Amino acid sequence: MTSIDTPQDAALAAGAEALRTHVRDVHDFPQPGVVFKDITPLLATPAAFGTVIGALAETARRAGATVVAGIEARGFLLAAPVADRVGAGIVPIRKQGKLPGRTVAESYALEYGTATLEIHHDAVGPGDRVLIVDDVLATGGTAAAAANLIRHGGAEVLGLAVLMELTFLAGRERIPSLDVTALLAI
Ligand SMILES: O=P(O)(O)OC[C@H]1O[C@H](OP(=O)(O)OP(=O)(O)O)[C@H](O)[C@@H]1O
Numbered sequence: 047m048t049s050i051d052t053p054q055d056a057a058l059a060a061g062a063e064a065l066r067t068h069v070r071d072v073h074d075f076p077q078p079g080v081v082f083k084d085i086t087p088l089l090a091t092p093a094a095f096g097t098v099i100g101a102l103a104e105t106a107r108r109a110g111a112t113v114v115a116g117i118e119a120r121g122f123l124l125a126a127p128v129a130d131r132v133g134a135g136i137v138p139i140r141k142q143g144k145l146p147g148r149t150v151a152e153s154y155a156l157e158y159g160t161a162t163l164e165i166h167h168d169a170v171g172p173g174d175r176v177l178i179v180d181d182v183l184a185t186g187g188t189a190a191a192a193a194n195l196i197r198h199g200g201a202e203v204l205g206l207a208v209l210m211e212l213t214f215l216a217g218r219e220r221i222p223s224l225d226v227t228a229l230l231a232i
């Protein structure tokens with residue numbers, strides 16, 4: 047049995063329960079062999095969504111985040127309400143070709159393909175304390191690229207907060223310098 051000692055422990059435990067109930071496994075999406083963690087039922091259930099946002103916000107508050115960076119696309123759905131709750135700014139890290147200003151780019155591999163992420167060159171800078179928020183940590187390629195982009199701007203990366211960590215893909219090993227909080231490890 048897990049012991050609950052602090053408000054953060056309580057928030058994380060409540061978040062884990064909401065995820066167990068409201069995340070759906072979709073087999074062989076987007077390609078054969080992948081079990082896709084579909085958060086759309088969670089998004090459609092206000093109480094459960096509020097619970098996981100509360101848990102991520104508690105993590106952001108404790109870390110002292112001044113900026114929450116969300117990774118396109120599902121990360122956006124989480125980063126915005128978390129930033130609003132803690133009074134932090136939001137910085138979007140987008141897929142290639144979507145940001146209008148001058149960008150810095152980083153290519154990476156993920157569980158089911160390759161992609162390129164971009165950030166506006168002036169989106170973060172020295173003095174910013176940035177928490178990266180996303181739905182899933184799988185191989186860690188996405189998170190590693192996001193951390194590189196933020197550090198390129200001279201900001202401090204406080205860590206990565208995700209709903210779910212797919213432990214069999216060993217994502218943490220790819221991002222040893224990042225403090226990872228996962229509401230649910232699978
Ligand atoms: O740890 P990794 O192996 O890098 O995988 C994790 C990433 O994969 C998914 O994003 P995806 O690129 O599918 O984008 P989406 O949110 O637009 O669906 C997920 O939202 C994470 O960002």
Ligand SMILES: Nc1ncnc2[nH]cnc12
Binds near residue numbers: 080082185212
């Ligand atoms: N299995 C998975 N489910 C949802 N998002 C993912 N991102 C990478 N792997 C994933």
